[in-house]
Amino acid sequence: MSTAKIKKADIGYKGTQLKARLVLEGGQMVVFKPKWYRRDEVMTGNPYSGKDRHNGEIAAFHLNRILGFNRAPLVAGRRVNLLTEVFPVATPTLNATFTSQNNNTCFYGKCYYCKPSDPACAEGDIMEGSLTLWLPAKYTLQRWKHPWARTYRSSKKARWEEDDAYCDEVKKTHPIERQRLLLDIIDTAVFDYLIGNADRHMFETFEADQDPMLLLLDNGKSFGNPYWDEGSILAPVKQCCIIRNQTWTILQEFKERGLSDAMRQVLSHDPVSPVLSELHLQALDRRLIDISEVVNACITEKGQAVLIDVLW
Known part of the structure; x- marks a missing residue:
C-alpha cells in the first residue's frame, strides 16, 4: 500500500x-x-x-x-x-x-x-x-448504535452517564444479548481508552454473521491529547465488570514489558515513522495502569467471575 x-x-x-x-x-x-x-x-x-x-x-x-x-x-x-x-x-x-x-x-x-x-x-x-x-465487496457490513455513545450535547447526558446499572439493560438488547459481542465492546473500551478515542458512537459487524464480532473501523479520533486520559471511555468496563481472560492476560503482559516499547518498535517500520510522539507513547503505559486498576477493583468486588474464558 x-x-x-x-x-x-x-x-x-x-x-x-x-x-x-x-x-x-x-x-x-x-x-x-x-x-x-x-x-x-x-x-x-x-x-x-x-x-x-x-x-x-x-x-x-x-x-x-x-x-x-x-x-x-x-x-x-x-x-x-x-x-x-x-x-x-x-x-x-x-x-x-x-x-x-x-x-x-x-x-x-x-x-x-x-x-x-x-x-x-x-x-x-x-x-x-x-x-x-478497503474490505472486499463480498463483505457487507451492518451498523449499530454503540450503547455507550455520547449525546454530543453539553446540556444532555446519555443514560450510561447517570445510571451505574445501565449494563444490565444493555445485556438484554439485540444483538448485544450475545455474550461475545458484549465482550467485544469491553475490549473496544480498553482499546479506545489506550488510544484516547472518545468518538465511538457507532460500531459495525459483518451483516451475514450469525454470531457477529465488532469491527474496529475509523480510529482517526485518536492520540489527540497525551496529557488527558478520558475516564468515561472505560464506562463499559466499570459498569459491566467483565473482561475476556485472554484480554486481561495480554494487558498484564504488556504492563510488565512496556506497551510503549512494543509500539515504538512496531511503528518504527512504517514509512512515515515516527508515527507517534514520545508523549503519546508514554501515555499508553499510564493508561494501561488505569485499566488494570479498574479491572482489579472489579475482581476485588466480584471475584474471578469477572474474567470470562471464551474464544475471541
Whole structure:
C-alpha cells in the first residue's frame, strides 16, 4: 500500500471527514486520510475534538494487532505526490477540489465538513497520509448504535452517564444479548481508552454473521491529547465488570514489558515513522495502569467471575 502505483483516485465515501478513495495497481481499494497536524500538536476542548489524525489510524491498527484483537483493517502510512501520482488519475469530481495555497498543493474533497476554505495541504506537492485497506465487496457490513455513545450535547447526558446499572439493560438488547459481542465492546473500551478515542458512537459487524464480532473501523479520533486520559471511555468496563481472560492476560503482559516499547518498535517500520510522539507513547503505559486498576477493583468486588474464558 505504501509503494504501489495509484491507478485511480476519487472523492471518499460519505462521512464527516475529508478522505480520498484510491485504487492501487494490484486492484486494492484504499482510503487515504491526509495529514492535518504535527506529531506534537495537542487537541484541546471536547475529547472528540479536531479532525481525524492519519497517524492515529496507523498507530491504532498496530496496537489492535499486538493486543491480538485483529478487528481493524490494514493501515500504512504513505507520502504521495498530489500532482504526479493523484491528479492525473483523479476523477473530475476530485480534481475540481484541488487548489493551491502558499505554493502548496491542496484539496478539500467532499464530505459533511469539507469546504474550499479549509483544504488539506501538502508540503509543496508531497502530502503525507494514511492508507486503509478497503474490505472486499463480498463483505457487507451492518451498523449499530454503540450503547455507550455520547449525546454530543453539553446540556444532555446519555443514560450510561447517570445510571451505574445501565449494563444490565444493555445485556438484554439485540444483538448485544450475545455474550461475545458484549465482550467485544469491553475490549473496544480498553482499546479506545489506550488510544484516547472518545468518538465511538457507532460500531459495525459483518451483516451475514450469525454470531457477529465488532469491527474496529475509523480510529482517526485518536492520540489527540497525551496529557488527558478520558475516564468515561472505560464506562463499559466499570459498569459491566467483565473482561475476556485472554484480554486481561495480554494487558498484564504488556504492563510488565512496556506497551510503549512494543509500539515504538512496531511503528518504527512504517514509512512515515515516527508515527507517534514520545508523549503519546508514554501515555499508553499510564493508561494501561488505569485499566488494570479498574479491572482489579472489579475482581476485588466480584471475584474471578469477572474474567470470562471464551474464544475471541
